Amino acid sequence: MSRANLPSMAWLNIWRNRRRTLLTLSSIAFGVMLAILFTGLGDQNWREMIDLAARLGGGHVSIQNAEYLDSPTLRNSVRGSAKLREQALRDAEVLRAVTRISGQIMLSTAGQSYGAGFIGLNPGDEDVQTLSLIDAIDEGEMLTSSRGNQIILGRQLAQNLNVRLKSKVVYTLTDPKGEIIYGVARVSGIVTTGAPTVDSGLSILPIDTLRENLGMAEGEGTQIALFLKDHREADRVAARLAGGLAKDLAILPWHRTQPELAGFIAMKVAGAQLMEMIILVLVAAGIFNTLFVSVMERLREFGIMLAIGFSPVTLFALVMLESLWLGLVGLVGAVIVTAAPYYYFSTKGIDISDQLGLTGTEVAGVALTSVMRVGIYPENALIIALAALTGTLLSAVYPAWQAGRVAPAESIRLV
Amino acid sequence: MDVKEGATASTSVSADGQTGADGNAIVELESVTKVYHQGAVDVFALRGLSLSIKKGEFSALSGPSGSGKTTALNLIGALDSPSEGSIRLEGKSLASLGRRELSRIRRDRIGFVFQAYNLMPVLTAYENAETVLRLQGIDPQERRDRVMALLADVGLEGMEDRLPGALSGGQQQRVAIARAIASNPAIVLADEPTANVDSETAEHLLDIMQKLSRTRGVTFLFSTHDPRVMDRASRIIRIVDGRIADDS
Numbered sequence: 001m002s003r004a005n006l007p008s009m010a011w012l013n014i015w016r017n018r019r020r021t022l023l024t025l026s027s028i029a030f031g032v033m034l035a036i037l038f039t040g041l042g043d044q045n046w047r048e049m050i051d052l053a054a055r056l057g058g059g060h061v062s063i064q065n066a067e068y069l070d071s072p073t074l075r076n077s078v079r080g081s082a083k084l085r086e087q088a089l090r091d092a093e094v095l096r097a098v099t100r101i102s103g104q105i106m107l108s109t110a111g112q113s114y115g116a117g118f119i120g121l122n123p124g125d126e127d128v129q130t131l132s133l134i135d136a137i138d139e140g141e142m143l144t145s146s147r148g149n150q151i152i153l154g155r156q157l158a159q160n161l162n163v164r165l166k167s168k169v170v171y172t173l174t175d176p177k178g179e180i181i182y183g184v185a186r187v188s189g190i191v192t193t194g195a196p197t198v199d200s201g202l203s204i205l206p207i208d209t210l211r212e213n214l215g216m217a218e219g220e221g222t223q224i225a226l227f228l229k230d231h232r233e234a235d236r237v238a239a240r241l242a243g244g245l246a247k248d249l250a251i252l253p254w255h256r257t258q259p260e261l262a263g264f265i266a267m268k269v270a271g272a273q274l275m276e277m278i279i280l281v282l283v284a285a286g287i288f289n290t291l292f293v294s295v296m297e298r299l300r301e302f303g304i305m306l307a308i309g310f311s312p313v314t315l316f317a318l319v320m321l322e323s324l325w326l327g328l329v330g331l332v333g334a335v336i337v338t339a340a341p342y343y344y345f346s347t348k349g350i351d352i353s354d355q356l357g358l359t360g361t362e363v364a365g366v367a368l369t370s371v372m373r374v375g376i377y378p379e380n381a382l383i384i385a386l387a388a389l390t391g392t393l394l395s396a397v398y399p400a401w402q403a404g405r406v407a408p409a410e411s412i413r414l415v
Numbered sequence: 416m417d418v419k420e421g422a423t424a425s426t427s428v429s430a431d432g433q434t435g436a437d438g439n440a441i442v443e444l445e446s447v448t449k450v451y452h453q454g455a456v457d458v459f460a461l462r463g464l465s466l467s468i469k470k471g472e473f474s475a476l477s478g479p480s481g482s483g484k485t486t487a488l489n490l491i492g493a494l495d496s497p498s499e500g501s502i503r504l505e506g507k508s509l510a511s512l513g514r515r516e517l518s519r520i521r522r523d524r525i526g527f528v529f530q531a532y533n534l535m536p537v538l539t540a541y542e543n544a545e546t547v548l549r550l551q552g553i554d555p556q557e558r559r560d561r562v563m564a565l566l567a568d569v570g571l572e573g574m575e576d577r578l579p580g581a582l583s584g585g586q587q588q589r590v591a592i593a594r595a596i597a598s599n600p601a602i603v604l605a606d607e608p609t610a611n612v613d614s615e616t617a618e619h620l621l622d623i624m625q626k627l628s629r630t631r632g633v634t635f636l637f638s639t640h641d642p643r644v645m646d647r648a649s650r651i652i653r654i655v656d657g658r659i660a661d662d663s
Contacts, residue, residue: 002541002542002545002549002555002558003537003538003539003542004538004542004543004545004546004549005549009535009537009538012537012538013537016536016537300533301533301535303494304527304529304533305535306494306518306521307492307494307521307527307529308521308522308526308527308546308547308594308595309518309519309521309522309523309546309547309550309551309598310518310522310550311514311515311518311519311522312514312518313515314550407495408489408494408495409489409494409495412489412494412529
């Protein structure tokens with residue numbers, strides 16, 4: 001079968017200088033590999049942080065009183081949460097929906113008093129999918145009922161109060177009417193997350209006991225936390241469910257309820273994207289150089305081709321096809337060189353516990369994981385591949401244009 | 416070799432049925448001047464050159480180096496444009512044509528044979544010869560028939576799958592000749608086609624080109640210093656300092 005067609009000729013042409021082509025292909029492959037690993041690192045780690053934050057607070061999407069965001073008091077509550085949860089669970093993206101009460105609490109023992117935050121929940125409704133703290137209980141156990149006198153404390157908070165398991169703790173709250181109420185609980189579990197803010201400032205109480213003490217109705221809470229299959233759907237889910245809500249309620253995606261975390265992640269993502277742009281520009285510059293030199297070396301050949309009947313457009317297309325082949329083969333090379341490191345970093349990860357130290361590091365109350373793994377979203381991998389291919393093609397435009405503009409009479413005279 | 420063979424070829428019946436005996440011009444140059452501007456200096460490569468090439472001719476442009484032979488060939492081949500004057504190919508003025516139309520003219524009506532063969536190194540002899548037919552959109556079977564016949568005519572049967580690197584200089588030039596006439600062009604322009612080959616090979620090449628001129632009615636115009644080419648030409652146009660010094 002004849003190879004005198006443009007795609008075959010382009011393919012054969014790129015292998016005329018095997019070394020140069022292999023160098024160009026390796027720059028594409030390694031450039032794409034770096035972009036995939038950087039992006040995968042970000043995708044996985046931000047996903048984990050967002051999920052962790054969601055499981056610590058108001059979910060990926062939070063249904064709450066319209067006033068609650070600006071004035072997070074117990075007065076701004078949500079009633080009839082059972083019906084709202086049912087409504088939310090009808091959305092295909094919503095996996096779980098739980099009602100919680102959260103606020104500020106004063107905890108006291110004989111010798112100590114400390115302020116903290118509290119989450120009131122029904123342990124029957126919660127599991128590791130909705131509450132990350134369950135995995136972090138390293139002494140005692142999770143609450144066993146939505147009623148009773150159990151309390152779970154953060155490790156540092158327990159130390160500050162000088163309490164152990166089964167110790168008695170008195171808690172003081174302000175109810176929705178502004179009255180101060182008291183309760184007594186026994187420490188049933190101690191949790192260590194690694195996030196200093198959480199470990200020194202969190203307590204968990206049974207929700208029905210709290211409702212009784214606070215004079216709240218059955219089903220009343222400060223938010224309904226919705227957990228999604230994919231946190232990236234938060235805005236769309238919130239928009240879909242908003243239409244069915246009463247006017248005194250608001251439905252907020254996680255980045256509205258956790259603006260600090262959202263800001264941190266946005267900044268990191270922007271930084272990573274800038275880094276990837278720089279990588280791709282450097283790769284594109286290398287490809288441009290390769291193609292430009294290759295065109296300049298072949299000016300006489302292009303002059304001859306014009307003489308025997310190739311049109312300028314055909315020569316342009318030939319060089320663009322050479323670039324396309326480089327891009328496609330480069331991407332195949334990228335898959336090959338990326339596979340092993342990607343597998344390693346997605347399973348074993350990078351252990352940065354030395355950098356984090358014993359006290360841990362947190363952002364907006366969310367502990368940074370000590371082992372960073374890669375886990376790229378497929379669509380981001382596709383975007384990187386398309387960006388690499390597009391960059392390759394764009395790099396070729398000027399050299400291809402030069403090939404088509406060759407003056408045949410002058411170029412044929414070149415030696 | 417009988418010099419008159421070339422003259423006989425110009426009156427033979429060509430592959431498309433036309434004869435050269437009626438004097439129809441394939442190429443007409445009228446008062447063509449070509450000036451190259453090199454900084455402050457103007458170099459006159461051609462000065463008011465007028466010339467007519469008829470169908471079936473086996474002609475040669477001769478003259479010392481720098482006389483304007485290659486320039487004349489480039490202008491006739493639509494590779495360049497004159498500074499003054501007009502050039503007509505088969506009655507059509509080249510000046511009125513845009514880049515795309517000129518490409519088409521070069522593809523369909525003009526064949527080139529260069530001094531340095533200039534085959535595409537990544538394509539086989541067959542693929543090089545069929546390139547123009549592909550560009551013309553000729554269907555694969557017809558391409559195959561024409562190219563195989565041409566390669567046989569130039570004595571390269573059995574070598575169609577060889578790359579240029581595996582062919583001798585003379586063999587490569589034969590492929591170039593096959594490529595040049597594959598599209599049944601109005602004229603084949605050959606710029607020093609025997610310059611890079613030995614004497615025996617040069618004679619063989621000339622035999623082939625003369626035979627093609629005779630059997631297929633191909634019009635050849637050479638630019639040459641080679642006395643062997645001039646011996647075979649039916650007409651020698653001598654150019655000196657950009658002007659025709661002699662035409663016989």
